Amino acid sequence: MIWILFVLIFWGAMWAVNVRLAAGPQTQLTKILVPTLFGITLLVLWEGLVRGFSISPILLPPPSMIAQRFATSLPILWEDFVQTFIKGALSGYFIGCSAAFLTAIAVDRSDFLKRGLLPIGNFVAALPIIGMAPILVMWFGFDWQSKAAVVVIMVFFPMLVNTVAGLNAKDKFQDDLMKTYAASYWQNLLKLKLPAAMPFIFNGLKICTTLALIGAIVAEFFGSPIRGMGFRISTEVGRLSLDMVWAEITVAALAGSAFYGTMALIEKAVTFWHPSQRN
């Protein structure tokens, strides 16, 4: 009971601090401090509730236990990270997103392709990837190649749909203006369409970061060598080492957030002119 009471008070106090900080002047420090405090609050909430209701660590281990496991199994976590994230997710992400980008430009150029490919693209985008995973594992073998293939398919269509939507985002006025300048197709593409499409493209790129990681991990459930984050998660659940499972999830969350953050930073640099960035 004391734990729960403590958790509630802690929560209230932290929220009050955050509101004060957010209302104050914006500095680099508050920008980092506010989400960090919120995160700490969540962790304390979790720890307190697990202890307060004495939940079995087989169901949900407290963060302190996960942190301990994390610290003692760094080499394994690193090996899994390389296998799943660097080899599987990243390579698939680059191949998938660039292929989708080029396809989108081709599709945008040809009215025939746009009318023919987009409905099919939307159809395939809706294919639940979880079903493709066992098939791709069958085709590409057990190592990271099949995981990259899953990621390629998973990110291709969201990226395609976003990019095509972006290439259509220009104003009619702007389009007419380009026409009066007698701009060529490439000039029109580079100077008007692509810049106007950037917010959409980055929207796609950001959504795809999380998809890529999930795809690579999920694909490992359908057969894998004996390393990788998905392998570790599915095996350790069976062994009831939930602390190890959550340590892997932590790695996934850290890697995913860093990946997303990188994309967001690039977006900021590229689309500084867009209203959503100026706020």
Next chain:
Amino acid sequence: MTRLASFWHKAGPVLCILLVLIAVWYGAAVALNAAWAKDKAARAGTELTFSELVSDTMSQEKPLLPAPHQVAQEIYKTTVLKKITSKRSLIWHGWITLSATLLGFVFGTALGVLLAVGIVHSRAMDMSVMPWVITSQTIPILAVAPMVIVVLNAVGVSGLLPKAIISMYLSFFPVVVGMVKGLRAPDHMQLDQMRTWNASNNTTFWKLRLPSSMPYFFASLKIAIAASLVGAIVGELPTGAVAGLGARLLAGSYYGQTIQIWSALICAAVLAAALVALIGVIERATLKRMGMQQ
């Protein structure tokens, strides 16, 4: 006549590309299944002629890639020829998945919009919640799904709801991201204009921010409903593969029944396409009424 022409204008290219895809599919089926056919023939000590090889690749019981007509036959068999209430009917399984999908989609959209409104209006929330919303999506849902179901079971929730919660978890994210962007889409000129009219925050929200977020909103909804379907299917795996399209996929994968996997997959895709199309229709109608479509 013009109606027919406009139909062909729309459907012609799709059909064209579809035909190309089916041809590629047949080609791939022959290429991928040939190895097994040859392997079998070699072990039996016979040689295959080309036509024998092709016909064998089209009719294997557990092919690496089933030919389109095999999948079509299976779908016909499990939708039209079976009673809807039968456990072997894909329509029955599809319905189970659909109900969890829709429930999760409604939850997810509501949660996503609420979070987005909070984020746009409260600085504290924007700064503290947004990074964690993104982090939440980096948690591999398939790893969490069995735990979610076990933990919810422990508190007495079972059946449709755990699946819907997993759907919600996947579908709220695109809505948050899209809506935050959409609600912030009005530029300075428009916001200044509202200010010169002395509009309250509330009025600005209803008259400017919300309307201008609509294109973003619908774009997000399309992603969200597809994500929601994925969530429902993923949620069906750890419920013990009892029923639903996810269970069919899993059982098919477990027994190496590729034809069954593909037919469940196609059904899921048709379902998703129908749902996305439905949102597209609503989108067009809404945007037209709002005068936002060019």
Next chain:
Amino acid sequence: MKNLIKGAIASAFLFGASAAQAADDVTLQLKWVTQAQFAGYYVALDKGFYEEEGLNVTIKPGGPDIAPAQVIAGGGADVVLDWMPSALASREKGLDLVNIAQPFKSSGMMLTCRKDAGVETPADFADKTLGVWFFGNEYPFLSWMNKLGLKTDGSDGGVTVLKQGFNVDPILQGQAACVSTMTYNEYWQIIDAGLTPEELVVFKYEDEGVSTLEDGMYVLGENLKDEAFKDKMVRFVRASMKGWKYAEENPDEAADIVLDNDASGAQTEKHQRRMMSEVAKLTAGSNGALDVADYERTVQSLLEGGSDPVITKAPEGAWTHEITDAALN
């Protein structure tokens, strides 16, 4: 929505009815999807053996992501079916699982290899790729490899381990020299896929002297302190064993009952009937009571794990004859 309401009303009535008869609810968590491996329980349910004992039994199918031990820890089941190695490993994690009955006398686990991959004897495993199930099912394999002195980390002279998915594709496609199979299930999937028994070599864990006990009934130790629960389990075990013996004598009927209970509609009659006849060979010779000698052998093989044993010390109180003694008299 309508169905939901109907269901709610129906369950309300059912609840009222069962309360009137005072039938005791028992939830059983299976280790895997609905198939003839669990025929005894489905037969007992379908033939009314549970009802005769005044039990209202719910059978929950398992699947690749379901750890029965986790389900019972979360209160999602009263009894779970598990393999002894994983149950004993769970005990070391602090979950007090107790074996109350052991309907499977022999192990059905084996390693099936292709002759053309160059495997004739266990000595040929070195430098080959072997498919293994994980999720708590890897323990028998690991202790066998340890006995053979083969490393499983992929180093030279050892074996390369592949986490096998839910099917036998790796051996069909030549990605692995051997895959894990059960006598009653995956082996026949390989045969169905077109390989003949002459092209295969099988190594039964039973024959290699490394077999461990499979499908046993496990409950939480703390529940066994409750007399009412104990009484419920006595009746449950009695009815289940009656179901198993009936299934052994009427394999085809039992397989059909399993098919009727398969909600995924993915099982075929041919496969289930064959599975039932194979499963009957494994349950034969067990009256439900755990054979202590088998238990000791399992523990011994798990303890001999070299640097990384499955369990570190001999467990105490991991089984009881209390239930079966009362049930089978």
